[in-house]
Amino acid sequence: MSTNVHIKRLSTGVPGFNEVLGGGLPEFSFNLIAGPPGSGKTTLAHQMMFALATAERPALYFTVLGEPPLKMLRYQQQFQFFQTHAINHSVRYINLSMDTLAGDLGEVLRRIVGEVETYSPGLIFVDSFRSVVLASQTQANPNNNLPQFVQQLGLMMTSWQATTFLIGEYFSQTESNPIFTVADGLIWMGQSVQRNSMVRQMQIMKMRGQPSLPGLHTFRINQTGLEVFAPVQNAVKPKAAQPASRARLGTGIAGLDEMLGGGLPQGYSLLVAGPSGSGKTILAASFLASGAQQGEKGVIAVFEQSPNRLQSPELLTLIESDRVGVVDSHASDLSIDEIVHRLLGEIERLGATRVVIDSLSGFELALAPTFRADFRESLSCLVSALSQAGVSVLMTCELEDRYTDLRFSPYGTAFMTDAIIVQRYIEIDSRLMRVMAVVKVRASAHSDELRLYEISDEGMVVGHPLKSHEGLLGGRPSLMSPPTQKGH
Structure with missing residues (x-):
């Protein structure tokens, strides 16, 4: 029988x-x-306080030389987590500014002890603890002993059976400070600005008694408060393993399903690469609409244009009826973890089985500059996370048609996907025509034909295979040679 002490986690x-x-x-x-x-230190403290404070576990919030309580409350009330009815009941504010200005650490400690003994709180916040330290250092008081003050405060708060938070403005993690040693948990918050983007990140530098996640974790502050984005590998709840024989999903384009060998295998990731205007978004919309016809729900992540400009009335109808969810962001400070969380949230909310990312080019631009250098790694994490979630994914990729070479992705990431469709332009009889080919479908037979296709008001229609006299072997330009120019 184990005699280990169990620590409750709040x-x-x-x-x-x-x-x-x-x-x-x-x-x-x-x-x-x-x-x-x-x-975001004060906002984080308030969000936790209102979530944890109850009549049985009241909270005391000591304000020091920073914002007075009335000013602090005015701004914190703008967040949805704020509970007005809790003030002076489960949450109380105590102003220590006058005691701190006196510069006597002993008097500050006695005031804190007196308030704690009066209200017996289960949660204690001191904001800003840094102000207490600075005030004590400016006073010519020989009785001020900062290490002793910190040690006594830590021991008392532990004996009070209260969960305690000291909030302080520190500019370097390497500062020598006794509080860093005494604290059981050390949560470091920071922000960096690059061009027109600001990235907020936190690090759990220490959390005694449990394995916190290492590294920097991005977070965002919005009207609901803070939202922290755990690493991708911790955000996914893996689905049951897919059977060896997978069901085939229709794309809504009969000729393309035939080229794929009967449709896209369920749970696969598909990359659709092609130049501007080749119909990538139309294909993606058809993929979601085809799923909706079978009773499946989907999610589309849009990074280049707003949903109402997708030029697909059927898809807009599905979005309006909540059969297709939208992750729509034109921000320039996203992280891969935030994008994955947004996608997984919509997938879970709808029970979606199909996901479209339109496009990878826009996805790269949506990342904060600090994350773009690792775009290949970010894309790998995204594909892996969606694969573990058990959904089928279609991603579009803008690909410049150079005629003289054949590429599938400008990022060197085509190997990460299970299937690839490439779209290209050719010139036939002085007309610019579109062709497509299925480059690969992992572990599955598929067509190796180049097929002409057209885009009309009815959507995409795949036609017959391209014949040699239509540009492959004849005198007209081929897919692998530049178009002829009249007069030369």
Whole structure:
């Protein structure tokens, strides 16, 4: 029989934060939330406080030399997590500014102890603890002993059986500070600005007694508060393994299904590569509409144009009826983890089985500059996460038609997908025609023909195979040679 002490973990109420912490916040732990101004420390503290505070576990929020309580409340009320009815009941604010200005750490400690003994809180917040330290350093008080103050505060808060948070403005993780040693948990928050994008990230530098996730984790502040995006590998709940013999999914284009060997195998990722105007988005819309006709729901991630400009009335109808969900972002500061979370959230909400990403070119531009250097790795994570989720994925990719070479992706990532369709232009009898080919369908027979296709008001129609006299072997230009120019 195990005699190990079990530490209860509190759910923070911050989406994604429990996963990053390693399962939640250890009860009765002594934590430091640190980082530069504007990084979201106070908002994180309030979001956790309103999620955790109850009549049985009340919270005390000590304000020091930063914002006075009224000013702080004015801004925190703008977030959806704020609960007005909790003020002066399960949540109380105590202003320590006058005690701090006196510069006597002993008096500050006595004031904190007195309020704690009066209200017996289960949650304690001191914001900003850094202000207490700075005020003590500016006073010529020989009785101020910062290490002793920190040690006493830590011991007292532990003995009070309260979960404690010290919020402080620190600019470097390498600062020598006794509080870094005493704290059970150290949450570092920061932000970086590149061009017109701002990336917010946090790091769990220490969390005693549990395996927190290493590395930097992106987060966003919106009207709901903070949302933390755990690493991709931790965001996916793997589905049951697919059977060796997979069902085939129709694309809604009969000729293309034939070329694929009966449709796209269920759970596969398909890359549709082609130049501008070749019909990639039309094919993607047909893929989702075909699924809807079979009772399947889908999700489309749009990075280049708004959904109402997809030029597919049928797809717009599916979106309006919530049979197709939309992840629509034109932000320039996304991370791969945030994009995957948005997609997985829509997939789970709808029970979707088909996903479209239109397009990878827009996806790359949507990433913050700091993440674009690792775009290939980001794309690999995205494909892997969606594959583990058990959905079938169609991705479009803008591909410049150079005529003299045959490429499937400008990123060197075609090997990551299970199937590839390439679209190209050729010139026949002074007309620009479209052709497509199925380059690969992993572990499946498929057509090796080049087929002409047309785009009309009815959608995409795949025609007959391209004949030699239509440009492959005759005197007219072929797919692999540049078009002729009149007068030369």
